[in-house]
Amino acid sequence: MTSQPELFRNSSPNLPDGLRLRTVATEHGLITLTLARSRRRSIGFVIGTEGLRVTAPYWVSLKQIDEAVVEKAEWIQKKLAFWRQRNAVADQAQQSWLACTQLPYLGTTISIDIDTGSKVPRFDGDPFSPQTQDTLWLALPHDATAEQRSAAAAHWLQTQALHYFDLRIHALANSAGLQFQAWRLSRARARWGSCNSNGSIRLNWRLIHFTPDIIDYVIAHELAHLKQMNHSDRFWHQVGIILPDYEAAMQKLKTTDMSALPALQT
Structure with a gap:
């Protein structure tokens, strides 16, 4: 033994x-x-x-x-x-956080590094259309701990999620003639999104790791609950009205395990 x-x-x-x-x-x-x-x-x-x-x-x-x-x-x-x-x-x-690392962001793998001379983080590409060569520069000292680096990256990602999701939820809601009460970011461990009977929607900030089509699918899913608070055929018909051809994104999301996402301090 x-x-x-x-x-x-x-x-x-x-x-x-x-x-x-x-x-x-x-x-x-x-x-x-x-x-x-x-x-x-x-x-x-x-x-x-x-x-x-x-x-x-x-x-x-x-x-x-x-x-x-x-x-x-x-x-x-x-x-x-x-x-x-x-x-x-x-x-x-x-x-990995003690050296230059990488993160998935809007479906693209970006690099993470430190800029000791900066007071705020900066992204050297288009924040809503990132490319693989783009780098997120964290405003931290060179001896920052792994926890500090992870927390700084998570904060930047959450900020980007707030802005990007806001653009998409209003665009999809307006195109479908829907109105929601409010929306906010979620830190749920097991749910990508939710919608209550009052019309308030929550979207998991970790969706910012995924491609835009998956983000749009989750948003459309929650917006459809404004009409149908269930998962009946009528509900899925409503999802299709908001986001035609949503099935491929839905299947991709089904194969994703939340525990496989980067372990970030939040």
């Missing part, structure tokens, strides 16, 4: 008082965990960025805890593998 890879955030043995590291041998490999005691009535398992944490009642013996880990070993190892991969991707993304 091989030991569990040390790819978790809190792999140091310097744990807070009341916590202890423990390793359990199972047929699925060694499992290292952080053990905590509490007044809870049963053994609890939590797997996340810092690995496996087991919380057990004071009266449960170590042997019983080990047996519970062995029983759930296959599930535990699958979850640990998922979080190791997620942590590795996050670490890689973090490191």
Whole structure:
């Protein structure tokens, strides 16, 4: 059996008082965990960025805890593998921000760099018609941290999203003779857009990574809800009135996982 890879955030043995590291041998490999005691009535398992944490009642013996880990070993190892991969991707993304990097913007890959002599960010191309050779220059010191670079890029992208989406939502609404109450940016983790019964629309700012046809589709989708607060045939007919030939953009968006987008500080 091989030991569990040390790819978790809190792999140091310097744990807070009341916590202890423990390793359990199972047929699925060694499992290292952080053990905590509490007044809870049963053994609890939590797997996340810092690995496996087991919380057990004071009266449960170590042997019983080990047996519970062995029983759930296959599930535990699958979850640990998922979080190791997620942590590795996050670490890689973090490191990439320490050097010149790239970002998808309106369907094009632009470069990101730092201009230490500038007080505001600048884009050396057409902000609404970017080209692959264009660069976003962040107004940061040369020793800016990865978090500062990421946050500055996210702020610029959100500003561009605010302006670009505003142009498109008014253009599409006007062409279809529709009126909405208001709209704003969203930071939702699992939704590209929404529209409530009061006519207020929210658009996920991360849509700014995508091509204009996908952005138009999401906007048309939410505008159609002004007429049909459902996904009936009448609703999709309304989407087609607002944006003919929307199907290709819809299919492209369906294959996009939000977790695959750049990990930006917001």
